[in-house]
Amino acid sequence: MSVLLRNATIVSMNGRREIFADADLLVERGRIAAIGALSDAELPPGTEIVDLSGRIVLPGLVDAHVHTSQQLGRGIADDVDLLTWLRDRIWPFESHLTEDDQHLSTLALGVEMIRSGVTTFSEAGGQHVDAMGRAVIQLGLRAALCRSSMDTGEGLPAGWVQPTETVLGRQIDEHDRWHGAADGRIRHFFGLRTIFNCSDELILKTKEIADSRGTSIQMHVAEVPAENAYAQETRGASTIEHLARLGVMGPNLMGIHCVWLTPREVELFAEHRMPAVHCPSSNMRILGFAPIPDLVAAGVPVGIGTDSPPCCNRSDMIDEIYLAALIHKGHRADPLVLPAERVLEMATVSGARAMRWDDEIGSLEVGKAADLIVIDPRDIGVLPVHDLVSTLVYAMHSRAVTDSMVAGRWIMRGRRVLGIDEDALLGEIAARSALIAKRAGITLPERSPVVRVR
Amino acid sequence: MSVLLRNATIVSMNGRREIFADADLLVERGRIAAIGALSDAELPPGTEIVDLSGRIVLPGLVDAHVHTSQQLGRGIADDVDLLTWLRDRIWPFESHLTEDDQHLSTLALGVEMIRSGVTTFSEAGGQHVDAMGRAVIQLGLRAALCRSSMDTGEGLPAGWVQPTETVLGRQIDEHDRWHGAADGRIRHFFGLRTIFNCSDELILKTKEIADSRGTSIQMHVAEVPAENAYAQETRGASTIEHLARLGVMGPNLMGIHCVWLTPREVELFAEHRMPAVHCPSSNMRILGFAPIPDLVAAGVPVGIGTDSPPCCNRSDMIDEIYLAALIHKGHRADPLVLPAERVLEMATVSGARAMRWDDEIGSLEVGKAADLIVIDPRDIGVLPVHDLVSTLVYAMHSRAVTDSMVAGRWIMRGRRVLGIDEDALLGEIAARSALIAKRAGITLPERSPVVRVR
Numbered sequence: 001m002s003v004l005l006r007n008a009t010i011v012s013m014n015g016r017r018e019i020f021a022d023a024d025l026l027v028e029r030g031r032i033a034a035i036g037a038l039s040d041a042e043l044p045p046g047t048e049i050v051d052l053s054g055r056i057v058l059p060g061l062v063d064a065h066v067h068t069s070q071q072l073g074r075g076i077a078d079d080v081d082l083l084t085w086l087r088d089r090i091w092p093f094e095s096h097l098t099e100d101d102q103h104l105s106t107l108a109l110g111v112e113m114i115r116s117g118v119t120t121f122s123e124a125g126g127q128h129v130d131a132m133g134r135a136v137i138q139l140g141l142r143a144a145l146c147r148s149s150m151d152t153g154e155g156l157p158a159g160w161v162q163p164t165e166t167v168l169g170r171q172i173d174e175h176d177r178w179h180g181a182a183d184g185r186i187r188h189f190f191g192l193r194t195i196f197n198c199s200d201e202l203i204l205k206t207k208e209i210a211d212s213r214g215t216s217i218q219m220h221v222a223e224v225p226a227e228n229a230y231a232q233e234t235r236g237a238s239t240i241e242h243l244a245r246l247g248v249m250g251p252n253l254m255g256i257h258c259v260w261l262t263p264r265e266v267e268l269f270a271e272h273r274m275p276a277v278h279c280p281s282s283n284m285r286i287l288g289f290a291p292i293p294d295l296v297a298a299g300v301p302v303g304i305g306t307d308s309p310p311c312c313n314r315s316d317m318i319d320e321i322y323l324a325a326l327i328h329k330g331h332r333a334d335p336l337v338l339p340a341e342r343v344l345e346m347a348t349v350s351g352a353r354a355m356r357w358d359d360e361i362g363s364l365e366v367g368k369a370a371d372l373i374v375i376d377p378r379d380i381g382v383l384p385v386h387d388l389v390s391t392l393v394y395a396m397h398s399r400a401v402t403d404s405m406v407a408g409r410w411i412m413r414g415r416r417v418l419g420i421d422e423d424a425l426l427g428e429i430a431a432r433s434a435l436i437a438k439r440a441g442i443t444l445p446e447r448s449p450v451v452r453v454r
Numbered sequence: 455m456s457v458l459l460r461n462a463t464i465v466s467m468n469g470r471r472e473i474f475a476d477a478d479l480l481v482e483r484g485r486i487a488a489i490g491a492l493s494d495a496e497l498p499p500g501t502e503i504v505d506l507s508g509r510i511v512l513p514g515l516v517d518a519h520v521h522t523s524q525q526l527g528r529g530i531a532d533d534v535d536l537l538t539w540l541r542d543r544i545w546p547f548e549s550h551l552t553e554d555d556q557h558l559s560t561l562a563l564g565v566e567m568i569r570s571g572v573t574t575f576s577e578a579g580g581q582h583v584d585a586m587g588r589a590v591i592q593l594g595l596r597a598a599l600c601r602s603s604m605d606t607g608e609g610l611p612a613g614w615v616q617p618t619e620t621v622l623g624r625q626i627d628e629h630d631r632w633h634g635a636a637d638g639r640i641r642h643f644f645g646l647r648t649i650f651n652c653s654d655e656l657i658l659k660t661k662e663i664a665d666s667r668g669t670s671i672q673m674h675v676a677e678v679p680a681e682n683a684y685a686q687e688t689r690g691a692s693t694i695e696h697l698a699r700l701g702v703m704g705p706n707l708m709g710i711h712c713v714w715l716t717p718r719e720v721e722l723f724a725e726h727r728m729p730a731v732h733c734p735s736s737n738m739r740i741l742g743f744a745p746i747p748d749l750v751a752a753g754v755p756v757g758i759g760t761d762s763p764p765c766c767n768r769s770d771m772i773d774e775i776y777l778a779a780l781i782h783k784g785h786r787a788d789p790l791v792l793p794a795e796r797v798l799e800m801a802t803v804s805g806a807r808a809m810r811w812d813d814e815i816g817s818l819e820v821g822k823a824a825d826l827i828v829i830d831p832r833d834i835g836v837l838p839v840h841d842l843v844s845t846l847v848y849a850m851h852s853r854a855v856t857d858s859m860v861a862g863r864w865i866m867r868g869r870r871v872l873g874i875d876e877d878a879l880l881g882e883i884a885a886r887s888a889l890i891a892k893r894a895g896i897t898l899p900e901r902s903p904v905v906r907v908r
Contacts, residue, residue, distance in 0.1 A: 390529055
């Protein structure tokens, strides 16, 4: 099936960062076949023609790190310290998810991602990978799946820590089942939770297997000063220095968060062409300011992730874009740091590069997959548009995203997410999340006295 | 006319911070007549009954500092340094506004405010106060109007700096015309732009006049280190120390921004019960981190403002709430700083107190004005609700606000802003803002090459 998007403003994010004014984009067999001015005569028979006058077309956004297993727990861990967050709230909640809960959780977050312009996401790692994959297929998204992988560590829920070979075996199994599934829309990445939870043996073997299978690995790195202190104590070096010494840094190891880095560690990212993922809101909530401007300046591919719903708590890429563009200016007292075009790159091409998927997605170019979103700027929160790119970054909300396409197939039309009954989903989210919290024994202190009048 | 809101979750923000579950709220003659469980028999004849099962009712939000004269210039000054921002973009733009442009600008920002839950705003000060007032009346909002007032300073647009007596005379004139207008929904505050632009004579006389008329004053204070340096050089003290020595600090002088304060200056705010207004996004863009947690801890009434559209750039109170709740945690590396309930207070009761309007607004209590908003949590970005107050602060977007009432009169119903043809307004915003930029001679550097294919 072919689709022609007609008369749009196309923000291509190609190498020259070209914006095509009043242009057409032809989609054939899931790919971008042409960008320019196309007459009806040039179109394949049966082409669906969509008039997008006054609309903006962008590459679909890449959420480069998101915990879809935590969506139903959004709100269970606000205004608490990191240990309470982790041990008393997130671990109990996540460990009480059934396969079915995970499916619902990924559907819920998937719909929220679609509404905020995301077409591709990188799962941070949960316990029920098959359930995630089913939800991705149902919604028509593009994604890399991942299991949360640990072979060491204390205080974790039962069953999370497994012998090294079991951790690897499970992932190989899932890799075989999911990598390349759904016509290549689904990939499988290997996971290394943190230096606290991964032995050197696991790190080395994971790297070897990922290399041999041509896939990527995700690892939370340099999240808190205590992590570097722990690495120093157990490995004699900070997390990043240790990974460098192990010889595992490289383009297929995604470093997540990267908050507490020294200038030398920023250089190590650049030298090894190791990608980094920035999660602005969760950094603000719990971690601190990552040296993102330095990583970007060093040429490191930096993507943006929404991270954990009970930490972000808006799982909204367009808000993360806004935050990424704001917080570093404040932190460095420099309004020129990370201009809008850099941040938009992070959310599109750089995120795709961080996932090593930029040969297919991240920009609108002939031959690439037709993963794109349509934006209607005719909104009181968007107009006027004096400076298109900065308007998209600083002013736009996700409500301006009207349509979304992945691999040439619409997954949202006119703000209606296809492939799911969203109203029924909302009812399920409300009901099921309360049950999981109850099962996990999580009770929250009351912030305000509740007065019952009936 | 009476209105009964039935079966709502009422987040009262009263002194005990009570939340009334499944409760009714009766509005009579513009005021809250009762909160509780009310039977039909208790209602005045002809009461409009609105079923709000599953909905949340909050006090209308208070935007305690907003430049409604800059809305049409949103996007003209992104990613530039402060001097370029001010001298090459904002001043030329704002000084080329006609009375009619100001009217349109306030209408535009007014609609955006209503959509983000604001029922009361404090105008930061522009040149066409009457035009602002007309827009406020049309939209049914509650507001304090203000003129941007300066009797000294260099490089400013022609006509902005006036002799001290002229500056005062104009404001007295506007005060007489607007203070108490629209059945008391409109007030008039005096303005003092900054220490750069106000002589001590103007500061002292303004305070005297405001005191005698029982109204407030707004002044941008401690915005940048250069301001304190300037005050030191010209007055021998920082801005705040100087205001203290002049004897003008007090409950009716609103200090806007308050970024570069010493601990002693925080104490001065507390000692003089002088309110502060926090503008998180514009702080991030250009100014830095204000010591808001310290001001709050010291008992200072701190409100939240969206500030300048070409700086925020989302004129959205719900995003400012989100930012206020996030950035200080990151800055102080302390996830317990400014918990959700504190931030919600800032946006409601504390903002009202900063405007000295808390006898009438800021909380839902019998006898107060019926200024309230209705929130529909049945949204993919809101659910689940494990912790109501934190959900409102960290997760909710403005799209969840469905209805808004000021002084007992609906100003938005079912997401439709009453009192204006919003679609026509959007067309006018797009057309008029481009014309003003052209007239002001503002041309922006091209961020991306634009390719014209037709």
